[in-house]
Amino acid sequence: MGTKVLVIGLDGATPELVDRWVEEGKLPNLKRIMQNGVYGKLKSVYPPISPAAWTTFATGYNPGKHGVYDFRDYDNKRYSCFADTIVDSHAFAGKTFWDVIGAAGQKVGVITVPCTYPAWPVNGIMVSGYPTPDTGKNYTYPPDLSTAIPPLVGDAAFFKSATGHVLLKEMNRLLHLSFDVSIEQMKKDDYGFFVLVVGATDRAHHDWWKYIDPEHPAYTEEDAKQYGNLIEEVYKCSDECVGKFLDAIDEDTTVIVMSDHGGGSHPKYYFNANYVLRTLNLLQPNTRTNKKQGGLKAAFKKFYRTKIRRFAYLEKVYRSLPASLKKIATNIDSQNMMNLDSIDWKRTKAYRFPMYPPVEGIMINVAGRQPEGCVQPGEEYEAIRTRILDEMRSLRDPETGEPIVIEAYRREELYHGERLEMAPDIILVTQDRYKGGTDVDKLISEVPLDVISKLSGVHRMNGIIIAQGPHMRKNAILENANIIDVAPTVLYALDMPIPTDMDGKPLSGLFEETHLNESAASYSEERTFDNSEDDEYGYTEEEEESVRLKLEALGYL
Incomplete structure (x- = not known):
């Protein structure tokens, strides 16, 4: 059996910002991983939006296979182009690489990966990620985990109404809470694979990009003086939390820090x-x-x-x-x-x-x-x-x-x-x-100024990948990485066969040449699944209405 693998997802973390703040010494833990391992840009899917990107990460499938292109289902038979339904996990439940790992006998922990509502049975634990019908509680497998941990998904109404340093305080509270709960749960069992995704970095871009970009139409020097450090503070808090995980694992654990896309200024x-x-x-x-x-x-x-x-x-x-x-x-x-x-x-x-x-x-x-x-x-x-x-x-x-x-x-x-x-x-x-x-x-x-100001940052095609672990190169740059390659890379790191129906390939640039020569990737037959598209999955009408309004409040619809 190979190394254990820990994946930390920083939704929307952006190469240009990471590069700047690592160079300035403000992200010491990410810098530590870079020096001990490999760093590069990670190309997202088309379009670079979280449901499509994280589902591609989870399955190793392109959107043409998993069917998730946006928060709403596409319906190109309608001139409105969208169905009335909000995306949920039914399209890919049971088809993720952590299902493959679990079926092979290793325990998995999956914490707040986007679009994993409803949670489904896994060989371990799962806490559904955004969006969920009620952010006042967790949706989990096993179900009794829900009340054993505090709510980990942020409240959309608060995020829409709160501003500035009040919002920063809540973002950083949720960051620390998510990492602390995850570390506590990870220590309770022998997990072969563990993943946590947090959304604060992405939210910070959407709300505050106008404070760091002098070319942004909504930028003012006065606002920049007051709020220009907010995104940086979220990154610094994220880095601090990554450090907690590094302190909690052993040297045999492969660590991948990644984002599903990058961020940048709202188009003019x-x-x-x-x-x-x-x-x-x-x-x-x-x-x-x-x-x-x-x-x-x-x-x-x-x-x-x-x-x-x-x-x-x-x-x-x-x-x-x-x-x-x-x-x-x-x-x-x-x-x-x-x-x-x-x-x-x-x-x-x-x-x-x-x-x-x-x-x-x-x-x-x-x-x-x-x-x-x-x-x-x-x-x-x-x-x-x-x-x-x-x-x-x-x-x-x-x-x-x-x-x-x-x-x-x-x-x-x-x-x-x-x-x-x-x-x-x-x-x-x-x-x-x-x-x-x-x-x-x-x-x-x-684009009207009020539109640009309200959602001042949007997504970019390139996110980040930073990785360290046994058999990985040191202080090296990774080229041509794609988010679809992460799933087979995790399986390769675990010395497990890769299903042939995965569209990605292991990121060989992460690993030392001698290891690649001695341990070639192995493959299994295409995955076969039970039919998970049944009444057990999906939102009720009332839940779907609730989620739609939350997404609208945060600017995604």
Whole structure:
């Protein structure tokens, strides 16, 4: 049997910030791991959002296999592009690499990995990570663990309403609590594998990036003086907590500190793909003014957008609504995001599919797939995809002359598997200064300052990986690492066979050449699973409403 493995996930931890603060001596424990091991950037998935990224980490599958692309399920048969359902663990429960480790007889501990609600039976313990229906309690396996430890998931209403140093204090409290509880649980049994993921670093970026970036539109010197140290303080607290884990393990334990993506400034500009499609005569605007939606529905939409959606304790208001109004509220944000009323769907062949920046999608309006599809599958479909890809690759910003789109793919070039069909037909990656917009009359438009200020940081494609352990290189740099490679790397470190259906490969750059030569990776047959997609899993209607509001409060919907 090989070494034990400990994974510490710092959601959103960013290479540029880690590099800066390690160099300045502010992250001594991360520096210690770097000097004793290997450090590099870890590329995320498309799009770089936590549900897709952490599920890829957990399974070793690409999103085309595990089917998790966002916090909401994609539904590309709808023009709103999203289903009403929130992602939960049913898509991959029992299919993670810690299930493989547990089935081989080793104990596993899994603490607050995102999107692991509901927790499922494992050979050890699990505490579900964000999002959960009620942050006032834990959702665990075994169930009695729930009341044995304090709640470990932060309250969305508090995180939306609290600001500055009050929020920093709560973030750091949760950091210490999560690490202390995890270390306590780890010491209670002989775990072959243990993982803890914390979200404070990601939350800090979203709220406070405007205080550290002089180029941010919402930056002011006065605010920077008062709040410019907040993100740094979260990183320093995270580093201190990592040190606790280092002190609690033995030298035979492999340690991997990683993030699912990086962070950066909120884009200043919308890139409006629908405008490009309009210029190609693939999208037709709806020139009729829609005046039919009056009465209660129209009044409620206005009230919801202007009043309820801005309320700090939104969830309490939402829960009190009649079922008919809840249903309207559920669809308002998707309709706003897509600007659905502006498009004549019967005469439109392609349209924007919103994804998380810097990733954006394009959907073809296919006959028999979308409600008013008019493009024939096969030759016409492929010709339109080729035309759009060529156009997007040649786009230039009229002000700067720089490319807008830096990567463009057919979906099957990025994804494969039984859930490939959930993805949009075309995937675009833009420069960081852009995010997807809905305008059909402008190529580029400015993002309102209040939007940028409210969610001042967003995600970037590159996270971090820092690792040390037996047989690992010392003080070395790792190149070309991808989050999909972590699962097979953990199994390799444990000297366990890697299922052949994993899409990643062991990160050989972590290990000494002599060890790689002496201990080649071994493989097992593809994993077989019981059908976990049954009534045991998934949110109730009330739980789903609660989670949706929490995600909205934190800026993810």
